[in-house]
Amino acid sequence: MTSRQVVLPVFEKPGVNAGERVVPFGVAVVEADPERRQGLIGQLGEDLGTASFPSLAALQLELTAGVPVVVVLGPSCAFAGVLEQVEWLTRTWPDLGLVLVVDELSTTVLQQGLRAGVKDVLARPDRAQLTWAVERVADNIQVAATPALTLAPLLSDTPGKVTTVFSTKGGSGTSVVAVNLAVTLAGRSAGTVALVDADLQFGDVAVMLKTSLAHSIADAAAAGERLDPPLLQSLMFRHGPSGLMVLPAPVEPALAEKISTDDVRRIVDVLRTFCEHVVIDTASRLDDVVLTLLDQSDDVLLVSCMEVPGIKNLKLGVQTLRQLDMPMNKFKLVLVRSNTRVQMDLRDIERTLSLKAGVVVPHDTAVPVSLNKCVPVVLDAPRSSVARSFEALADGFAPLADGRKHRLRLKFPERR
Ligand SMILES: Nc1ncnc2c1ncn2[C@@H]1O[C@H](COP(=O)(O)OP(=O)(O)O)[C@@H](O)[C@H]1O
Numbered sequence: 164m165t166s167r168q169v170v171l172p173v174f175e176k177p178g179v180n181a182g183e184r185v186v187p188f189g190v191a192v193v194e195a196d197p198e199r200r201q202g203l204i205g206q207l208g209e210d211l212g213t214a215s216f217p218s219l220a221a222l223q224l225e226l227t228a229g230v231p232v233v234v235v236l237g238p239s240c241a242f243a244g245v246l247e248q249v250e251w252l253t254r255t256w257p258d259l260g261l262v263l264v265v266d267e268l269s270t271t272v273l274q275q276g277l278r279a280g281v282k283d284v285l286a287r288p289d290r291a292q293l294t295w296a297v298e299r300v301a302d303n304i305q306v307a308a309t310p311a312l313t314l315a316p317l318l319s320d321t322p323g324k325v326t327t328v329f330s331t332k333g334g335s336g337t338s339v340v341a342v343n344l345a346v347t348l349a350g351r352s353a354g355t356v357a358l359v360d361a362d363l364q365f366g367d368v369a370v371m372l373k374t375s376l377a378h379s380i381a382d383a384a385a386a387g388e389r390l391d392p393p394l395l396q397s398l399m400f401r402h403g404p405s406g407l408m409v410l411p412a413p414v415e416p417a418l419a420e421k422i423s424t425d426d427v428r429r430i431v432d433v434l435r436t437f438c439e440h441v442v443i444d445t446a447s448r449l450d451d452v453v454l455t456l457l458d459q460s461d462d463v464l465l466v467s468c469m470e471v472p473g474i475k476n477l478k479l480g481v482q483t484l485r486q487l488d489m490p491m492n493k494f495k496l497v498l499v500r501s502n503t504r505v506q507m508d509l510r511d512i513e514r515t516l517s518l519k520a521g522v523v524v525p526h527d528t529a530v531p532v533s534l535n536k537c538v539p540v541v542l543d544a545p546r547s548s549v550a551r552s553f554e555a556l557a558d559g560f561a562p563l564a565d566g567r568k569h570r571l572r573l574k575f576p577e578r579r
């Protein structure tokens with residue numbers, strides 16, 4: 164993400180009463196269709212120095228707290244899904260004033276628009292009508308005296324990719340893989356990356372990332388139908404060094420019972436709307452919650468150590484998943500090499516499971532060392548062989564541009 168700079172051209176909004184301060188504000192057009200976008204800009208005229216964006220997500224990147232913007236939403240925004248995004252954008256950015264332009268005015272569109280925080284809905288306005296509406300909305304924008312305390316989650320143009328990390332045997336290294344993959348992706352991706360701890364009883368992601376918990380996945384589940392991106396983001400914590408957004412497991416094992424498969428499905432659906440990648444750590448159990456997550460995921464990483472008991476359990480798990488008609492092409496093996504000299508052969512494992520090994524993670528003492536410091540090994544020992552294996556794993560999800568080295572980036576620069 165680029166930092167939130169004022170690139171919108173701004174012009175002066177004089178105070179109504181003499182002596183009031185002059186407030187600069189911007190005008191922006193949001194419309195997916197390039198021709199119609201151009202048409203709206205033409206209608207608004209050069210004077211307003213209007214900026215244009217193909218989507219709300221593109222506009223959001225350029226917003227700056229304290230700089231009011233009148234947004235003219237084109238006809239491609241007059242649909243329930245887009246207006247839902249408009250609604251939570253207006254809730255998290257109080258300095259916006261919105262005008263919706265439609266081809267045909269219906270009661271439904273009017274209601275949906277007003278509910279989303281749109282101030283005026285116009286059907287095929289002429290130049291004078293549109294300019295007048297923009298000026299009227301500009302007059303009524305409340306410029307927040309202080310910027311909003313919570314950052315708006317970034318909208319995403321395309322739904323985020325969900326990757327669940329699962330093992331049929333506890334202690335295989337599932338959480339280590341999930342945490343390090345998520346941290347690596349957060350360092351590489353321009354958008355938001357989330358890590359969800361869905362090991363609902365004994366999840367240890369929060370400890371691995373050294374945090375004291377305020378909220379957890381149990382709060383997100385309790386929100387029910389009210390859960391939307393701003394609410395969900397307010398329940399997550401941000402891992403400072405990587406910018407990763409984390410939804411931890413409940414603090415008490417008993418709370419796990421209160422989280423239903425519907426809750427889990429809703430949480431993942433909402434995360435997809437504002438995250439580029441969502442990584443989910445799970446318990447080593449094929450229960451309904453895990454099956455729901457496997458079903459909802461774009462990719463599943465099956466973690467196992469390279470020893471007979473682990474592979475035997477994994478084989479049983481894979482058989483069950485095949486019986487459940489789970490599409491196996493989204494499953495990839497992540498094998499953690501044990502530190503014994505005698506190991507199973509990689510080819511034998513692939514043949515036994517009829518699955519390809521994506522990455523082999525070496526056994527490395529850098530892992531327990533990093534766990535005891537509560538720092539993911541990709542940050543604690545970035546040059547270690549195990550950290551490099553996580554980089555290779557991340558390549559499959561977010562490849563690095565040629566010649567670029569992995570580097571950490573802060574995702575949410577302070578608002579000015
Ligand atoms: N690549 C590795 N090298 C060395 N030790 C590892 C590695 N991966 C995991 N471990 C060890 O295995 C233990 C279990 O890992 P964890 O990720 O918590 O497993 P799971 O989530 O599958 O129960 C950790 O405490 C860690 O010490």
Ligand SMILES: [Mg+2]
Binds near residue numbers: 339
């Ligand atoms: Mg675990």
